[in-house]
Amino acid sequence: MKFFVDSADIDAIAELNDIGLVDGVTTNPSIISKSGRDFKQVISEICKITDGHVSAEVVALEAEKMVEEGRHLRKIAPNVCVKLPLTMDGLKACNILSKEGTPTNVTLCFSPNQALLAAKCGATYISPFIGRLDDISLDGMELIEDIRTIYDNYGYETEILAASIRSANHVKECAIVGADVITAPPKVIKALASHALTDKGLAAFMVDWKKTGQTIL
Ligand code: E4P
Numbered sequence: 001m002k003f004f005v006d007s008a009d010i011d012a013i014a015e016l017n018d019i020g021l022v023d024g025v026t027t028n029p030s031i032i033s034k035s036g037r038d039f040k041q042v043i044s045e046i047c048k049i050t051d052g053h054v055s056a057e058v059v060a061l062e063a064e065k066m067v068e069e070g071r072h073l074r075k076i077a078p079n080v081c082v083k084l085p086l087t088m089d090g091l092k093a094c095n096i097l098s099k100e101g102t103p104t105n106v107t108l109c110f111s112p113n114q115a116l117l118a119a120k121c122g123a124t125y126i127s128p129f130i131g132r133l134d135d136i137s138l139d140g141m142e143l144i145e146d147i148r149t150i151y152d153n154y155g156y157e158t159e160i161l162a163a164s165i166r167s168a169n170h171v172k173e174c175a176i177v178g179a180d181v182i183t184a185p186p187k188v189i190k191a192l193a194s195h196a197l198t199d200k201g202l203a204a205f206m207v208d209w210k211k212t213g214q215t216i217l
Helices: 010-019 029-035 039-049 063-074 088-099 112-120 130-135 140-154 168-177 186-191 196-212
Strands: 002-006 024-026 054-057 080-085 104-109 125-128 159-162 181-184
Touching: 002 010, 002 186, 010 039, 010 186, 024 181, 029 039, 039 054, 054 104, 063 080, 063 088, 080 088, 088 104, 088 112, 104 112, 112 125, 112 140, 125 140, 130 140, 130 168, 140 159, 140 168, 168 181, 168 186, 181 186
Parallel strands: 002 024, 002 181, 024 054, 054 080, 080 104, 104 125, 125 159, 159 181
Antiparallel strands: none
């Protein structure tokens, strides 16, 4: 399973990349706004940290303009992936850009039928939002399972990029149901390594090792 970081925090992305946990990055207009930084500058900096796909989202609402914005964003770096909303215009733009060989990420997916349309339009990634479905008392993970079944039924190559991930448990469930990629904030990715028994066990090992009076180096 690929790990993407859902963030525009350069230091946090670089830190996770150094550990070997970054296969790509996703951003959205809210993340960019929160960073308070220049959109294209941030994308350019992220693209220098990782060779993986870095999603940069268009903000036009009409297909031709989305394509124009997408082509412009692609000039930032070869690993820019153009992120498009799941609307009819977004699908049309996805179809055009995909045929040009541009990697595309169709975002704001909340139903299996929407995911089916994105695959038909050649999307590289479909981004179903788990957390936002859970927020309204629906089952976000069921959506991932349904898309997995549909894509496997027909051999679609569009990758399921599970988004709006809020917890370590979401990541585990995604891995079990077969999402191709998860994108999560740095704090969620870091939380995957935590376990109280690991901390307790390590503390005990350190105490016992000290008693031996030995050193390794
Ligand atoms: C994914 O591409 C989105 O940027 C993100 O996962 C949305 O997450 P949120 O629902 O926590 O804002």
